[in-house]
Amino acid sequence: MKTLYTAAQMRQMDREAMAAPYGLSPTVLMENAGAAVIAKGAAYVGGWNRKRVTILCGKGNNGGDGLVAARHALAAGAQVYVYIWGDETTYSPESREHLQTLRAMADGKTCVLAETPGALPDLAMLRRHIESSQVVVDALVGTGFHGALREPTATVVRLVGKCIRTTASPVVLAVDMPSGVDADTGAVSGDDPETGAITATATITFGAYKRGLFQYPGKICAGEVLRDPIGMPFPVLQRTAGTVTYMVEAADVAARLSLRSPNGHKGMHGTVGIVGGSESMSGAALLAACGAVRSGAGKVCLRVPAKVAPACMGKYTEVMAAGAGTGGHFTEADVQTVCEEARNWSVLALGPGLGRYAETQAFVRQVLQRAALPVVLDADGLYHVQAAQDIFQQRAYPVILTPHLGEFSRLTGCSVAAIQADSVGTVQAFARSRGVYVLLKGTPTYIVSPTGQTVYVNETGNAGMSCGGMGDVLTGIVAAMWVRETHPAPAEAAFMAAYLHGAAGDRCVRTIGSYGYTPEELAKAVPQAIRELERQAADRYREMVPSSHFEDQGGGE
Ligand SMILES: NC(=O)C1=CN([C@@H]2O[C@H](COP(=O)(O)OP(=O)(O)OC[C@H]3O[C@@H](n4cnc5c(N)ncnc54)[C@H](O)[C@@H]3O)[C@@H](O)[C@H]2O)[C@@H](O)CC1
Ligand SMILES: [K+]
Numbered sequence: 001m002k003t004l005y006t007a008a009q010m011r012q013m014d015r016e017a018m019a020a021p022y023g024l025s026p027t028v029l030m031e032n033a034g035a036a037v038i039a040k041g042a043a044y045v046g047g048w049n050r051k052r053v054t055i056l057c058g059k060g061n062n063g064g065d066g067l068v069a070a071r072h073a074l075a076a077g078a079q080v081y082v083y084i085w086g087d088e089t090t091y092s093p094e095s096r097e098h099l100q101t102l103r104a105m106a107d108g109k110t111c112v113l114a115e116t117p118g119a120l121p122d123l124a125m126l127r128r129h130i131e132s133s134q135v136v137v138d139a140l141v142g143t144g145f146h147g148a149l150r151e152p153t154a155t156v157v158r159l160v161g162k163c164i165r166t167t168a169s170p171v172v173l174a175v176d177m178p179s180g181v182d183a184d185t186g187a188v189s190g191d192d193p194e195t196g197a198i199t200a201t202a203t204i205t206f207g208a209y210k211r212g213l214f215q216y217p218g219k220i221c222a223g224e225v226l227r228d229p230i231g232m233p234f235p236v237l238q239r240t241a242g243t244v245t246y247m248v249e250a251a252d253v254a255a256r257l258s259l260r261s262p263n264g265h266k267g268m269h270g271t272v273g274i275v276g277g278s279e280s281m282s283g284a285a286l287l288a289a290c291g292a293v294r295s296g297a298g299k300v301c302l303r304v305p306a307k308v309a310p311a312c313m314g315k316y317t318e319v320m321a322a323g324a325g326t327g328g329h330f331t332e333a334d335v336q337t338v339c340e341e342a343r344n345w346s347v348l349a350l351g352p353g354l355g356r357y358a359e360t361q362a363f364v365r366q367v368l369q370r371a372a373l374p375v376v377l378d379a380d381g382l383y384h385v386q387a388a389q390d391i392f393q394q395r396a397y398p399v400i401l402t403p404h405l406g407e408f409s410r411l412t413g414c415s416v417a418a419i420q421a422d423s424v425g426t427v428q429a430f431a432r433s434r435g436v437y438v439l440l441k442g443t444p445t446y447i448v449s450p451t452g453q454t455v456y457v458n459e460t461g462n463a464g465m466s467c468g469g470m471g472d473v474l475t476g477i478v479a480a481m482w483v484r485e486t487h488p489a490p491a492e493a494a495f496m497a498a499y500l501h502g503a504a505g506d507r508c509v510r511t512i513g514s515y516g517y518t519p520e521e522l523a524k525a526v527p528q529a530i531r532e533l534e535r536q537a538a539d540r541y542r543e544m545v546p547s548s549h550f551e552d553q554g555g556g557e
Pocket of ligand 2: 062138139140141142174175176177178179
């Protein structure tokens with residue numbers, strides 16, 4: 001897993017690297033950072049020799065990295081135009097050191113140093129330089145930025161954006177963070193990625209990955225993200241005090257999937273009970289059932305209101321579908337039946353297509369109170385508990401909530417914008433206060449446990465998945481992952497499901513097209529996504545084990 005950090009955590013690591021026993025000097029770290037931009041950026045630029053490069057430097061350490069990068073670009077044969085402005089006494093001390101060196105190198109030809117003591121650089125000249133450059137290096141602000149860009153940086157960022165859009169698209173390399181993107185939240189200054197932040201081809205980030213590089217809209221601005229440890233001691237970069245955010249990767253899911261026991265039986269792979277559906281929505285519960293089947297659940301039982309049952313029976317022959325009660329939606333009268341049946345299930349997925357009937361509210365709440373098994377609560381199931389959230393703490397068995405942003409907004413009472421501005425913080429606070437696991441669907445998806453210390457982020461998936469029914473399939477996948485033979489912890493089951501759901505969607509893009517593929521098609525692609533992970537895991541194993549081992553096993557000639 002990639003570990004993602006906040007700006008404060010990164011600053012703490014910087015301090016530890018500089019303190020005893022390591023005692024690394026900040027000037028050295030800055031040197032390594034600037035050099036890394038040029039070394040890692042070379043692949044995007046196609047080599048630096050004879051390239052014209054405009055480098056924009058702020059007054060802080062991010063700007064200092066830019067000054068160092070200028071020196072290394074020069075050494076690699078580039079022609080550089082370096083911009084820095086404002087009162088020099090306010091530059092960071094290390095920046096001033098590196099500026100001295102660059103001043104000595106400035107010759108007005110290969111190295112043009114445009115220093116302006118005033119508030120603004122010469123914008124007309126800056127425009128000309130950007131327009132004639134093949135590369136722009138953004139070293140205006142890094143992890144020191146929060147909120148909205150102040151002037152004159154805001155004007156410079158807008159100018160750069162305009163020049164990049166209207167000229168022959170230079171390569172833009174962002175130093176540590178694209179300027180204007182909040183390192184903790186991915187929020188963009190002024191909320192508009194087009195004008196509020198630099199949009200980079202690639203970001204070379206230092207030490208550890210910053211969260212904001214993987215959260216929208218910052219993720220768009222970051223382009224490809226490359227990390228360079230810049231010589232920071234390995235133990236420092238591994239510190240995990242406070243909240244730790246992990247980006248889920250293929251290997252993390254593959255390691256937890258594990259192969260099934262060759263002599264296993266269906267009882268070992270769990271029984272998923274799906275309770276949902278109503279007269280107006282029978283498809284949602286069916287899709288959840290399909291998601292569970294396609295994710296390898298041992299058995300899948302679907303319980304829908306009696307009037308809905310005829311439409312569900314036989315749709316998937318492997319799903320044991322049956323009606324409950326007599327009506328077209330669930331009511332209090334169905335609680336007993338469902339709770340009794342649930343004794344035979346390993347997990348209950350409750351909610352898809354239940355409808356928002358007043359009578360269904362008592363059903364949902366009482367099932368949650370009485371059903372003695374883990375629950376995945378989704379869709380209308382979430383709607384019915386909005387005003388009764390203390391219900392979760394009364395349960396002896398864990399609950400995973402799988403809201404999308406709108407549903408989460410209703411549950412928390414926070415606006416969608418407020419959640420987006422601090423997704424990690426909001427999900428953590430909610431999960432802690434309610435004692436639940438939360439899988440907040442979106443781009444990216446966040447998974448948090450009730451202790452709230454660890455946050456998992458999933459990036460798989462694509463825009464084609466934003467259509468009705470995709471979330472229902474996910475509900476079924478979460479339930480099936482949770483009851484696998486290896487019994488992953490709830491948060492693990494949730495991130496495995498989120499990863500596979502997205503990976504299956506990504507397969508659909510490759511085999512069907514960018515959008516227009518159906519939730520059912522996505523569910524059907526889950527086994528292929530699992531096979532792909534197994535294949536990758538086998539390849540890694542082969543790489544680790546000497547080939548002679550396989551030759552011995554083959555035993556042929
Ligand atoms: N040891 C370290 O701390 C290292 C830090 N490094 C670099 O240093 C950066 C962090 O340095 P700093 O803490 O100096 O912070 P930054 O350089 O990211 O930002 C501070 C500067 O930005 C300006 N600024 C802050 N908010 C602003 C706003 N809203 N609008 C306009 N201007 C704003 C401040 O006036 C100050 O000049 C990292 O991103 C990285 O690039 C690297 O040199 C590697 C080592
Ligand atoms: K930057």
